[in-house]
Amino acid sequence: MHRKELAQILEQTLMAQPIKDFCPNGLQVEGRAHINKVVTGVTASQALVDKAVALEADALIVHHGYFWKGESQAITGMKKRRIEALLSAGINLFAYHLPLDIHPQLGNNAQLAQLLGIEIQGPMESGPSSVPVWGRLRTPLSGQAFADKIAKVLSRAPLASVVRDEVIETIGLCTGGGQGYIDLAASLGLDAYLTGEASEQTIHSSREQGVDFFAAGHHATERYGAKALGEFLAREHHLDVTFIDIDNPV
Template sequence: MSSISRTELLQAFDRLLQPERFKDYGPNGLQVEGRPEITRIVSGVTASRALIDAAIAARADAIFVHHGLFWRGQDGRVTGWMKQRLQRLLAHDINLFAYHLPLDAHPELGNNAQLGRVLGLQADARFGEQDVGFAAPASFASGQALADHVAAALGRAVTLAQPDEARPIRRVAWCTGGAQGYFESAIAAGADAFITGEISEPQAHLARETGTVFIAAGHHATERYGAPAVAAHVAQQLGLAHEFIEIDNPA
């Protein structure tokens, strides 16, 4: 097993994910500086205390996640949960790397590409703000048939807003996580159905009024594939050890 410098690992992630292309609400890249040499990476969806503790137990030198320490509109003070997470990372000298929109958008290893792989959808177009959303041809007899397929693939129940049970699904758009705001862009892109992680009150009405199926399959459940795909790819390139640690999340 080899080791590389923190700077080399950051450069490898940046080359792959190109964070400079995106306007994001939080910093992409190295969020917490740890030890200078890295041998073992742990990947996960969110830099929660549970993931940090699991990474400590796994003797990780670096953690790679989609959701880092910083969220939109967050209080900047280092108190409470933020202090507890930082305290653990700093005490064990663990580097934290986080990529939000760049990880959603990568055409092969990102969250949307990997969700498409899991669902058997081959994207042929992009849509939405910063082209993060994906779209693909499909063949499902109804919105319910698509929802059943998504539920089986992800191993969890989904929420279905289905305006017309008899309408076949010939084109599906998707954007992982909290992308319910992309619904109108998906409709404009010609989708018969839109899949994301969450649903808010307006989307059920839009589904009924536009005749477009809306499926909410879970924020965590739709975004659990990109981080391990990217981390495994980079770790293999650089000769590092990698482990994906799943922290269950019903959201």
């Protein structure tokens, strides 16, 4: 497959063009023209780049790529070493941030909801590109039972603020660093809110507004979109795809 064809497939699948983001979505580093072997992962860290080089990949597709708004534009140090490794090996780097969070089937939110038994009902924000969504637990659970389920499914115990005696039926969801949406979850009358990270004020919001809160890890909640996207490319477009998980405790 030609690089341009893969770029078009990714663009059409993830509908990235109209989404305002903090980084460029799509091809970030150009490599060889022909693509057969693809590696997918969460973050284009040096460890993941090295794995892609070792596997002789033609393309690396990630959720967290490079060139974020607000960071230095200079290609030095860590950034220089990563990009140099990609260019030397002829590996294309594709990155999709918010488009890979919000895709209704392949996205991080959708994939995590499926794993945890949450049926997504709709967006928490107005407009077609809402990052947080809300849903209903297929089987309502107490806050502690839901925390236990997260720990079992994700193989990591979440930070949990269980403040309600009733079972959780409705829950807001935003993978990654979405802790700021807890107040929106409270305003919508949801029983609970799940994301990847927590801030100091998040726990106060949970306690004072009566919303159970769970922070299950930025990386742990975002492992599944890139994996699902790779499986889609292998199934529908016959590419050789390998998902590599570089563990991160955050």
